[in-house]
Amino acid sequence: MKVDIFPTCINDALFPRTGQAMVALLERLGHDVRFNPNQTCCGQMHLNTGYRQDAAALAHKFVSDYEDADVIVTPSGSCAAMIRELYPEVAQWTGDHALAKAVSDVSPRVYELSEFLVNRLGITDVGAYYPHRVTYHPTCHAMRSLRVGDAPLKLLQQVRGMTLLPLEGAEECCGFGGTFSIKNPDVSTAMLADKVQHIIATGAESCTAGDNSCLMHIGGGLHRLRSGTRTVHLAHILASTQAEVWV
């Protein structure tokens, strides 16, 4: 299948390995992976911080960059949710009918990585091998906005060599929330404290999730505490094989 990827701005700039892992995984599954280098950002940060005109400009750019894509796969639940759930609102709030139309056309083709694999392709065993103890944090937007359900867990349960450890309070937000973490650092930190405490209590080497923005937050807390527990994006685990383990 011809698969256009949307690595997202944050992965492009800060976590390029996640984009690479997704390419490795999709190519291993036999797909023709395409990347349009004009793409940048979905505009989520702008919208959620209150800058809907800037978000509208980036939404226009997104729909135009992906005009001829069959499917668009992104390793981020929140960016996929921005496009599918919030672009229509952006169009409405800015009175932009052209955007509304373009969005209704592109949005059914946008998939978060785990839902693409499980719901669209119907596979849960991607042939991954990851010899580590891992706990899984379901991210808020994947869970409550995209409703990916247990798609990521289904994928993780098939990974060979991996021990999957249950996480207490898994469905509670880690406290990131984009600029919330900067504008309300105290509440955000109080939320992170509980999340980090629960992760450390699992005894896992790594915490995984389908979104590097949440993992950047969780990982930032784990690193500050020198907990020795790391974060790893779901794509890295799924891309890993006996021949190459992605860290």
Next chain:
Amino acid sequence: MSGLHPQLPFPEAAKSELLSAQLRSNLRKVTHTIREKRLSAVAELPYWEELRVLGEATKNEALAHLSDHLLELEKNVKARGGQVHWATDAQEARELVAQIAERHQVRELIKVKSITSDEIELNKALDERGIHAIETDLAELIVQLSHDTPSHILVPAIHRNRAEIQALFNRELPGEGHLSDLPADLAGAARRYLRHKFLTTKMAVSGANFGIADTGTVCVVESEGNGRMCVTLPEVLVSIMGVEKVLPTWDDISVFMELLPRSSTAERMNPYTSFWSGVTADDGPQEFHLILLDNGRSKVLADQTGRQTLRCIRCSACLNVCPVYERAGGHAYGSVYPGPIGAILTPQLLGMQDHNANTLPGASSLCGACFDACPVRINIPQVLIYLRGEVTKDKGPSVEQLAMQGMRLAMSAGWRFEGAIKLARIGQGPLVQDGTISWLPGMLGGWTQSRDLGAFPDQSFREWWRERQRNQAKAGAPTPSDKSPANRDAKEPGEQV
């Protein structure tokens, strides 16, 4: 806190609240307990999602023809011997209650727990005119006796512990001897104190959970029976109802009798539900006044996105599932409406120019738990995002605005973004130690106060992809995609600057 008006921006107010160990432990315990109980109460009904949709639709209909329903309610309350008053704002509503009390020469009145009366700061206004309002809900009484303010819609004294209540009652409830800290003892003392008030007080004030237009009926839902006492024993009853509480028909009430108790206290049915229509000869209050309060609600109704806020039935399910409320507590919101619903209702009622209230839409990580729990499907995260836009719309230029514009510009084309990443990589130099940034200046310092940040790596994804394409071309391998970077970069389709 006074009424609707926060005295501080949310981040500042939350900062000190977060440090209260008592508050944190009470909130964690109570919210988690109610959360679990609500889930099981809701799971009992296989048609819960349909009920939510029905609740949403019923409220939408009520709001779509609000003036018609209110006029019908007025007509039917009057036809049954009640009196109806319209209050544009808090001042008018307070004046109406005070005048009724003064006409009856009442120096003391009893109250059913009512957030609407707290919204208009009724007790304070009555006090200034020498009229003492006595709260009869146990937790409200605790809050009142300790000159405190409620911190939860349903559990107003959630931030207090048993020992504090014991000390308070020993000080404030005379003639009880020394009370132990046993809940039965404390509740018993309150019961005796309140029973005397119920039997001797001439006037009562209540709020209203629902007002039913076609029968002219007002409804109060409660747990302790104090409400039933207040609406049946006194001679004069005044009910203050926000205009959004109207339901078109008697049949509409059934859906809310299922939605409200399960969402609110996780009960199948609440213990006391009182309905009354006007005045009944020789039974209950012989004078009934219904005050219909606007106080900013019409303004909220006029906003296409914001108006869903008025569907709220004050169940407080959103508070109990909110990770921000769980940590910051109700007082941090600075308004009688705390939690996620407060974060959207308070600033809309006050107007987005209120500099403290307009920080409330930011008091959320947008995790979405509130929307899932809401029995009338208010999309709180959506309204929060919308209101953040309303706040920045009217603001002048700011560092944040410039940063956002700068980033949008950098993101207006792939090559510009690549340049920006390269600049960031150079700029971060002095901040990076062992691949980690542990200190950032200005606003970004909020991040590094408790979190590290990995540095920008040497190669971005787009740089890696281009190198890979080149290597594949060199090796003569077929490129997986026909979209070569050179072609796409030159075209820059859809560029929006």
